[in-house]
Amino acid sequence: xxxxxxxxxxxxxxxxxxxxxxxxxxxxxxxxxxxxxxxxxxxxxxxxxxxxxxxxxxxxxxxxxxxxxxxxxxxxxxxxxxxxxxxxxxxxxxxxxxxxxxxxxxxxxxxxxxxxxxxxxxxxxxxxxxxxxxxxxxxxxxxxxxxxxxxxxxxxxxxxxxxxxxxxxxxxxxxxxxxxxxxxxxxxxxxxxxxxxxxxxxxxxxxxxxxxxxxxxxxxxxxxxxxxxxxxxxxxxxxxxxxxxxxxxxxxxxxxxxxxxxxxxxxxxxxxxxxxxxxxxxxxxxxxxxxxxxxxxxxxxxxxxxxxxxxxxxxxxxxxxxxxxxxxxxxxxxxxxxxxxxxxxxxxxxxxxxxxxxxxxxxxxxxxxxxxxxxxxxxxxxxxxxxxxxxxxxxxxxxxxxxxxxxxxxxxxxxxxxxxxxxxxxxxxxxxxxxxxxxxxxxxxxxxxxxxxxxxxxxxxxxxxxxxxxxxxxxxxxxxxxxxxxxxxxxxxxxxxxxxxxxxxxxxxxxxxxxxxxxxxxxxxxxxxxxxxxxxxxxxxxxxxxxxxxxxxxxxxxxxxxxxxxxxxxxxxxxxxxxxxxxxxxxxxxxxxxxxxxxxxxxxxxxxxxxxxxxxxxxxxxxxxxxxxxxxxxxxxxxxxxxxxxxxxxxxxxxxxxx
Numbered sequence: 161x162x163x164x165x166x167x168x169x170x171x172x173x174x175x176x177x178x179x180x181x182x183x184x185x186x187x188x189x190x191x192x193x194x195x196x197x198x199x200x201x202x203x204x205x206x207x208x209x210x211x212x213x214x215x216x217x218x219x220x221x222x223x224x225x226x227x228x229x230x231x232x233x234x235x236x237x238x239x240x241x242x243x244x245x246x247x248x249x250x251x252x253x254x255x256x257x258x259x260x261x262x263x264x265x266x267x268x269x270x271x272x273x274x275x276x277x278x279x280x281x282x283x284x285x286x287x288x289x290x291x292x293x294x295x296x297x298x299x300x301x302x303x304x305x306x307x308x309x310x311x312x313x314x315x316x317x318x319x320x321x322x323x324x325x326x327x328x329x330x331x332x333x334x335x336x337x338x339x340x341x342x343x344x345x346x347x348x349x350x351x352x353x354x355x356x357x358x359x360x361x362x363x364x365x366x367x368x369x370x371x372x373x374x375x376x377x378x379x380x381x382x383x384x385x386x387x388x389x390x391x392x393x394x395x396x397x398x399x400x401x402x403x404x405x406x407x408x409x410x411x412x413x414x415x416x417x418x419x420x421x422x423x424x425x426x427x428x429x430x431x432x433x434x435x436x437x438x439x440x441x442x443x444x445x446x447x448x449x450x451x452x453x454x455x456x457x458x459x460x461x462x463x464x465x466x467x468x469x470x471x472x473x474x475x476x477x478x479x480x481x482x483x484x485x486x487x488x489x490x491x492x493x494x495x496x497x498x499x500x501x502x503x504x505x506x507x508x509x510x511x512x513x514x515x516x517x518x519x520x521x522x523x524x525x526x527x528x529x530x531x532x533x534x535x536x537x538x539x540x541x542x543x544x545x546x547x548x549x550x551x552x553x554x555x556x557x558x559x560x561x562x563x564x565x566x567x568x569x570x571x572x573x574x575x576x577x578x579x580x581x582x583x584x585x586x587x588x589x590x591x592x593x594x595x596x597x598x599x600x601x602x603x604x605x606x607x608x609x610x611x612x613x614x615x616x617x618x619x620x621x622x623x624x625x626x627x628x629x630x631x632x633x634x635x636x637x638x639x640x641x642x643x644x645x646x647x648x649x650x651x652x653x654x655x656x657x658x659x660x661x662x663x664x665x666x667x668x669x670x671x672x673x674x675x676x677x678x679x680x681x682x683x684x685x686x687x688x689x690x691x692x693x694x695x696x697x698x699x700x701x702x703x704x705x706x707x708x709x710x711x712x713x714x715x716x717x718x719x720x721x722x723x724x725x726x727x728x729x730x731x732x733x734x735x736x737x738x739x740x741x742x743x744x745x746x747x748x749x750x751x752x753x754x755x756x757x758x759x760x761x762x763x764x765x766x767x768x769x770x771x772x773x774x775x776x777x778x779x780x781x782x783x784x785x786x787x788x789x790x791x792x793x794x795x796x797x798x799x800x801x802x803x804x805x806x807x808x809x810x811x812x813x814x815x816x817x818x819x
Contacts, residue, residue: 189208189209189210189232190202190206190208191209191210192210192211192212192231193211193212193214193215194213194214194215194216195216195217195218196215196218196221196223196243198221199221199222199223200217200224201223201224202223202224202226202231204226204228204229206229207228207229207230208229208230208231208232209230209232210232210234210260211231211237211239211269212235212237213235214238214239214240214270215237216240217239217240217243218243219243219276219277219280220243221242221243221244222243222244223241223243223244223245223246223247225245225246225247225248226255227248227249227250227254227255227286228254229255229256230255230256230258231255231256231257231258232258233258233259233260233269233292234260235268235269236268236269236270236293237270238269238272239257239272240273241272241276242277242280243276244276244280244281244282245272245282245283245284246283247283247285248283248284248285248286249286250286251286251308253286254286254287254288254310255284255286255287255288256287256288256290257272257287257290258288258289258290259290259291261291264291265291266291266292266313266315266336267292267315267316268292271292271293271297271320272284272292272297273296273297273299274296274297274298274299274300274302275299275300276300276302277300278302279302280300280302281302281303281304282298282302282305283304283305284296284305284306284307284309285305285307285308285309286307286309288309288310288311288312289309289310289311289312289314289318290310290311291313291314292314292315293315294315294316294320295311295318295319295337296311296318296319296320297317297319297320297322298319298320298321298322298325299322300325301325302326304325304326304328305327305330306319306329306330306332307328307329307330307332308330308331309332311334311335311337312334312335312336312337313336313337314336314337315338316337317337317340317341317342318334318335318337318339318358318361319332319334319341319342320339320342320343320344321342321343321348322343323344323345323346323348324347324348324349324350325343325349325351327350327351327352328354329351329352329353329354330353330354330355331355332357333356333357334356334357334358335357335358335359335360336360336361337361337362338361338362339361339364340358340361340364340365340367341353341358341365341366341367342364342367342368342369343367343368343369344369344371345370346370346371346372346375346376346377347370347377348368348369348370348379349377349379349380350380351368351380351381351382352381353382353384353386354383354384354385354386355384355385355386357387358386358391359388359390359391361390361392362392363391363392364391364392364393364395364396365389365391365393365395366383366386366388366394366395367393367396367398368381368396368398369396369397369398369400370398370399370400370401370405371398371399371401373401374401374403376400376404376405377405377406377408378407378410380409381397381409381411382410382411383410383411383413383415384411384412384415385415386416386417387415388415388423389416389418389419390418390419392419393422393423393425394415394417394418394419394421394422394424394425395412395415395417395423395424396427397410397425397426397427398425398427399427399428399429399430400427400428400429400430402432403430403431403432403433404430404435405429405430405433405434405435406435406436407428407435407436407439408435408436408437408438408439410426410438410439411439411440411442412424412439412440412441412442412444413441413442413443413444414442414443414444415444415445416444416445417444417447417449418446418447418448418662419449419450420449421449421450421451422449422450423446423451423452423453423454423483424441424453424454425454425456426439426454426455426456426473427454427455427456427457428456428457428471429457430459431459432459434458434491434492435457435471436455436472436473436493437472437473438472439472439473440473440474440476441453441475441476442474442476442477442478443476443477445479445481445660445661446479446481446483447480447482447483447660447661447662447663448482448483448658449483450483450484450485451483451484451485451488452478452485452486452488452505453475453478453480453487454488454490455475455488455489455490455491455493455495456488456490456493457471457491458490459492471491471492471493472494473489473493473494474495474496474498475487475497475498476496476497476499476500477499477500478501479501480501480503481502481503481504481505481661481662482503482505482658482664483506483662484505484507485505485510486502486503486507486508486509486510486526487500487510488507488509488510489512489516490512490513491512491513493513493515493516494516494517495516495517496517497509497516497517497521498518498519498520498521499520499521499583501521501522501585501587502521502522502523502524502526503522503523503524503525503526503586503661503663504526504527504587504589504661504662504663505527506526507526507528507529507532508523508526508530508531508532509523509530509531509532509541510529510532510534511532511534511537511538511539512533512534512535512537513535513536513537513538514536514537515538516537516538517539517540518531518539518541518544519542519543519544520543520579520583521544521545521583522545522583523547523552523564524547524564524582524586525547525564526564529564529565529567530546530552530564530565530566531552531566531567531573531575532566532567533567533572533573538568541575542575542577543577543578543579544575545563545578545581545582545583546563546564546579547562547563548561548563549580549581550563551563551575551576551578552564552565552566552575552578553566554567554573554575557569557573557575557576558575558576587617587618587659587663588616588666589616589659589665589666590614590620590659590663590665590666591614591615591657591665591666592611592614592655592657592665592667592669593611593615593655593669594609594610594611594614594625594654594655594670595610595611595613595671596608596609596610596653598673598764598765599672599673599674600673600674600679600764600765601676601679601765602675602676602678603676603677604644606642606644607644607645607673608640608642609625609627609643609655610639610640611623611640611655611657611669612639612640614655614665614669616659619659619660620657620659621637621657621659621662622636622637622657622658623635623636623637623638623639623641623655623656624636624655624656625641625643625653625654626653626655626656627643627651627653627673628651628673629645629647629649629651631643645673645675648675648676648677649675650672650673651672651673651674652671653671653673654668654669654670654671655668656668656669679766679767680707680708680766680767681766681767681768681769682712682715682761682762682766682767682768682769683705683706683707683708683769684703684704684760684761684769684770684771685704685705685706686701686702686757686759686771686772687703688700688744689702691773691775691776692775692777692778693746693775693776693777693778694746694777694779695746695747695748695749695778695780696747696748696780698744698745698746699744700742700744701719701727701742701744702739702741703719703734703740703741703759703771704737705717705734705739705769706738707766710738711736711737711739712734712738713733713734713735713736713737714734714763715733715738715740715761715762715769716731716732716733716762717731717733717734717759717760718730718731718759718760719742719744719757719759720758720759721758722755722757722758723747723749723753723754723755723756725745725746725747726744727742728742728743728744728745729742730742734761744757744775746777748780749777749778749779750779751779752777752778752779754774754775754776754777755774755776756772756774756775757772757773758770758771758772759771759772
C-alpha cells in the first residue's frame with residue numbers, strides 16, 4: 161500500500177520540480193512593476209531585477225541603472241520612460257535587458273520606450289537589449305543617445321523612432337531582427353546614425369519612411385560611417401504623400417553597404433510634387449547589391465507651376481562595384497555624379513529623364529552598359545574614363561572605343577571629350593589560387609584545402625570552396641577549409657574568391673582529388689653505422705623508404721632522438737633511390753646509455769611510415785681511464801685501512817696476552 165502511494169507522490173515531485181525551481185529563482189529576484197515616481201537607482205547589489213508588469217518612469221523622475229545590472233522581463237511588458245533614463249554600463253560590465261524565460265526567443269517582452277517631455281534625457285551606453293518585440297522605441301523630441309550597445313535577436317525592430325526626434329545612434333551592434341533602425345511618421349527628422357554595425361536584418365538595415373496624406377517630409381538626417389551588410393535592403397528613405405513628398409537636408413557618407421536588394425535607396429513619390437534636394441551621397445563603398453545607389457522622384461497628375469525647380473542630388477566619391485545597377489537615377493532629379501568609381505556592375509549608370517551630369521568618374525568593367533539612358537533620359541557624361549584610352553564603345557558615335565558600352569544619341573548621350581587615363585584607382589579582379597594537403601586520399605579521410613595564396617590589389621574578402629561532390633563551403637572569410645569524401649572517385653575541387661568590393665576572381669582555381677578505398681603505407685628501413693659509440697662520437701644514419709615494391713622519392717623525413725644528441729640534417733626528403741642520409745653526434749654520457757633513434761616519413765597518397773633503432777653510447781675513453789684510476793685508488797685506500805685495522809687488532813691481542 162505504501163509503495164502504491166509513494167509512486168504518484170514521487171511522480172508529482174518530479175513534474176513539479178522545474179516549477180518549484182523556477183518559482184524559487186523568481187522569488188530571489190527584485191520585482192519591478194508599476195510607476196516609479198521618485199528618482200531611483202537599480203544597483204548591482206540588487207540585480208537581477210524581474211519586471212512583472214509594465215514599468216513607467218513618471219515625468220520629472222530619473223531611473224538610473226548601474227553597470228552590470230540585469231533586467232529580466234517576466235512577460236510581454238515594457239519599460240516606459242516618461243521622465244529620464246540613465247543606463248550607463250561600461251566596456252567590462254554591460255547592462256542587460258532580456259527575457260526571463262529559460263529558453264528565450266524574440267518577442268518575449270515588449271520594448272524600452274522613451275516618451276519624455278521637456279528637458280528629459282534618455283541615455284543608454286554599453287547595454288545589451290535582446291529577445292524583445294521592439295528593442296528601443298523613441299517617441300520624444302528630447303535628447304536621446306544610444307551608444308556602444310548590442311541590440312540583437314529582437315523580433316521586429318532593433319531601434320524604432322517615431323516622428324520628429326533628437327537622437328544620436330552611435331557605435332552600436334544591431335543584428336537579427338526584421339528591421340535594424342526604423343523611423344516612421346508624417347515627418348522624420350533629427351536622426352544621427354554614426355559608426356554602427358547593422359547586419360543579418362530581414363528587411364531594411366536603416367529604414368526611414370514618411371507617409372502622410374498631404375505632406376511627407378524626411379530631413380535633418382545624417383547616416384555616416386556605418387557598416388550595413390547582409391540585409392534585405394541597406395539604407396532606405398521613402399517619402400510618400402498625396403500632395404507633396406520631400407527628402408532634403410540628408411547626408412549619407414562613409415558607409416559600407418551590401419544587401420540583397422537596394423543598398424542606398426531614396427524614393428520621393430506623390431500625386432502632386434516630389435522633391436529631393438540638399439541631399440549628398442558621398443564616400444560610400446557600395447557592393448554586391450541589386451542596386452547600388454537608387455534615386456527616384458516621381459509625381460503624377462496635374463503638375464505644379466514650380467515643377468521646373470527640379471530636385472538636385474550630389475553623388476560624389478563613392479565606390480560602386482559588383483551590383484546589378486550601380487547608380488540608378490529615375491524621375492525629376494538632376495543628379496551631379498562626380499568622382500566616383502563605377503565598376504563591375506551590370507549597368508554602371510542608369511538614367512531616366514533629363515538633367516543629369518556625370519563628370520570625372522572611372523566607369524569600367526560594367527558588363528552591359530557603362531551608361532544607359534532610357535525613356536526621356538539624358539546625361540552629360542563628359543570627362544570620364546571608360547576603361548580604355550579609346551573611350552566608350554558606341555555603335556555610331558565611337559565604334560572604335562574599347563571601353564564600356566553606352567547608348568543614346570547626340571542629344572541624350574554626350575561623352576566627348578573623355579579621359580585617356582583613370583581619374584582614380586582602378587580595381588583589378590582578384591586571382592584565386594587553391595592547394596590541398598593531399599591529392600590522393602582514402603574514403604572519409606580529411607583533406608585540407610588552402611586558398612591563402614589567392615591575391616588581390618586590394619584585399620581578398622571571401623572564399624567559396626566547391627569540393628566537387630555536391631558540397632561546398634558557402635562564402636566564408638577563412639582561406640582554409642576541410643572536407644572528407646564518402647565515396648570513391650575522382651573529384652574536381654574549385655575555388656572562387658571575391659575582393660572587399662564584391663568583385664569575383666578572374667579565374668576559377670581547380671585541383672583534382674582522387675579518393676581510394678585504402679592508401680598504401682610507407683615502409684621505412686633505418687640503419688645506424690656503427691651501433692655502438694662513445695660520447696659525442698659521430699655515426700652515419702641512413703633511411704630507406706619504399707612502398708613495399710619500389711623506392712619512394714620526395715618523402716618528407718624527420719629524425720628524433722630520445723636522449724639528446726644532434727642530427728645534421730634533422731629532416732629532409734628522400735632522393736631518387738628513396739634514401740635520406742644524415743649524421744648523428746651522440747650525446748655526452750657518464751655511463752653506458754641506450755639511445756632510441758626514431759624516423760617518421762610522410763607523403764601525399766600514403767599512410768605515414770615509422771621505424772626506430774637503438775644506439776649504445778659509452779662514456780668517452782678519457783672518462784673511462786679516469787674511472788679506472790679512481791677505482792684503483794679506492795681499492796688501495798680500502799687495503800691500507802684494512803691492514804691498519806688488522807695490525808691494530810693484533811697488537812691489542814699481544815698486549816692482552818703479555819699481561
